[in-house]
Amino acid sequence: MNYNLNAFVSDIQNQNYAVLNLDLNRNGRLVAALQNQLNNNGQTMDDKSIEAFVESQNFHGGRWTRFNIMIISFLQYCRDVNPWSAWDCSDLIFKYYSDLNNCLLNDSYPCEPLVPVFIEITEFIIPLARELDNHYLELKVKKHQFLSHTSMIISKLFNSIKSNSENTSEFFEDLPQKQRILLYLVNKLNNIYFRIESPQLCSNIFKNFKPKCSLANFSQFPINEQIEYRYLLGRYYLLNSRILNAFVQLNNTFHLLLSLTSVPNTNQIPQLQNNIKRVLKFLIPTGLLIGKRFRFDVLSHFHPQMVNMYSELQQHIRSGNLQLVNSWLKLHEADLLESNLLLILLEKLPMVTYKYLVKRLIVEWSLSQGFNRLPYDLVSQALQLSIGKDNYYSLDDSKTKITMFNGIHSSDNAENVLVTLINLGYLRGNCFPSMRLCVFKKTSNINDIMPSIEERITSMFPLNADDSWLED
Template identity: 25%
Template sequence: MAHLTLNQYLQQIDNAWRSRDGISLADFVSFRHAHVASSKLQMENPESSVERVLEPPMDEIVAAHLKCVWYVNNQDFVQAYYCQQLLVQAFVKIFQMQRDQNWALPVMYAICIDLRLLAQQADKLLALRGSGRPLETLEKAADILMSCFRVCAADNRSAEESTKRWGMLALVNQLFKVYFRINKLHLCKPLIRAIESSPYKDQFSLSQQITYKYYVGRKHMFASDYKSADMYLTFAFERCHKKSVRNKRLILIYLIPVKMLLGYMPQRGMLEKYDLLQFWEVAEAVKVGNLELLNNVMQHHEAFFIKFGIFLILEKLKYVCIRNLFKKVFDILKMSRIPVAALMTALKLMKIDDIDISETMCILANLINEGKIKGYISFHHKILVLSKQQAFPPLSMVTR
């Protein structure tokens, strides 16, 4: 394939097109196929050569692909992206005309993945040149991906085998990858509704379902819906292939903080297996209510937590840590009426030196409001009055 001539390449495409072989055709317009390494296919102006062999509209798609290959090999990812954009737009027109067929779905998958990846490379190049808005190309790519999604979603035919709706989840996953990168998670909502209401929701390929659950789980996590996040991320982790260690580790980076916020602390053996011991000291500090240690650990691993966007999520564990600290005070005093001054003293022992009674009562009010502590504050007497039944309920019962 690396020595494929232009004529051989075009003939194979023509054969795949005429026989409706979507898988082979997808290979011949994909950057993950060996033909892109052939020097004989790297042409700046391939239009006339392509038109001699292929008929419209296939000639437009292949010419755009060959130009894209040319620009990629010349490291001009901006022009490569524009060629890929023309390719996808031309494909969408063909795809819409194939009203009773979905054999071209593999082609759509291949060219949409390349569109997203080329957009990322184009944005990097534009950033180096100091031109354009950050992630501007990726935003444009999202609009084109959405046009493909609309074609699939609009196919309301009842014939399961030939409906284009089988392509919806793959496109949603590509769009999720874009929206998370450009930080526009609100755009995920209509996509989630479309998938959740689809009759094929549980029939898509497992790999696509895992990717979908991973991103939806992360979205729920950022929305502080930890129980839903736990459900989706657990699905993704448990069904991810055991040999896909890198993917399982990535899922755990988000699942572990969610589990901790629900009161379930990770085991050291699992953290060692997936090289995630950054969470071990966090868990140990939270369990014993050691706020000083938690602050130190968070600072020590700050770069790692920020890289994956979970630093602010883990910051919420400070309230869990304080709740556990107050529970230790309760266990020591063995009283249902605890002076707020005693809780303030415990906080000061954790190196929170600038805290006062009013701030301590504010923290208590938040913990009570969130259901992490059952009781009320007597502001006049500056006393925490705890419930006689489960004053410190399990976090899994009170966290959203």
């Protein structure tokens, strides 16, 4: 390739910043040509020579020091890059990325044309950081070191973005370049925080996103970025046990993805299907926690194996069979643990299951006979059948290993179960310990006695008002 430093300088002066790409797969010939000249058949330009060369070009009148530093970093990368080892040149790569990022922090300089370069380099850096982190033991570095460093660089740019509250834009295209990438940065940071097992760091990003945004309506952002944001927000809520908020965001994500499937673009279909699977992985268990009944015959089109798996769980829950629920959790323990779903399902599903068990008792025993009461003894018998061999007090310690699946629940806890259901609002009644009875309203309508779980959760835990702008 007939390319040299003079051509490079000309490109920079003409703001052809596409030449600043580190990715050798896309810009390798240009980097190789510059490397050849910078090494000049063994007479390498040292750092001071490169600095002097860049400063002599008087880019931007010599006033933009950070720009010069970034150009110097790029040329040092070109000079020293080892195309066969990302690890050998990782310091050069991340230094250039940091210097490029620093150029974007001060809006008093003409940094707008560098924004597309930053996006391009970010798309190169994150997979590279992930790959290096996968070998952290061999490289003898800290776990998640490279992605953590990447997030620190991106967060500096995120923090530098300020909203123009006096001049909000109605259309995405009217935004300055830095404002256009605000949601892009939010999603990149939150994705990294999940990957480095620090999802609580997302809190600050979600909190500051709207105050930094100069766009009047969230719906004006690119649809793919909206989808990613809602998905990550839903997962964040789920990790923090804000079940209803999680369901709303994940459900909206699912429907936005469905709307894209109606757009004829065969190139996007595989990616769309993968994204739908990602969302269903969290949407279905979240829905089960608030008593949603899914049409699995419809959902099976997207992911038959996973849908069949959760269809079984839904049947176990609605039949009030805690033993089968626990068996299901134990069977899928590894997958649920990897997805951070195990603990919340283990915590929340028993009371949801008990709710359906007690509902069945009231319908088949109390209401069928015109009674407005439920004896503790009857509840204990039902619990014994529901818990089965996992009943804590019937375990033989010498033969059975006590686990989180079988060492918690007991048929002796009838009153505790009823009182908890009442406190949660799943059961409208009163317990009388001396009479060993639960008494409720005299009615033939079971919904007057046991309202839907979603109804109770909605009244007790309203949706986060800060998310209302997502729907405007």
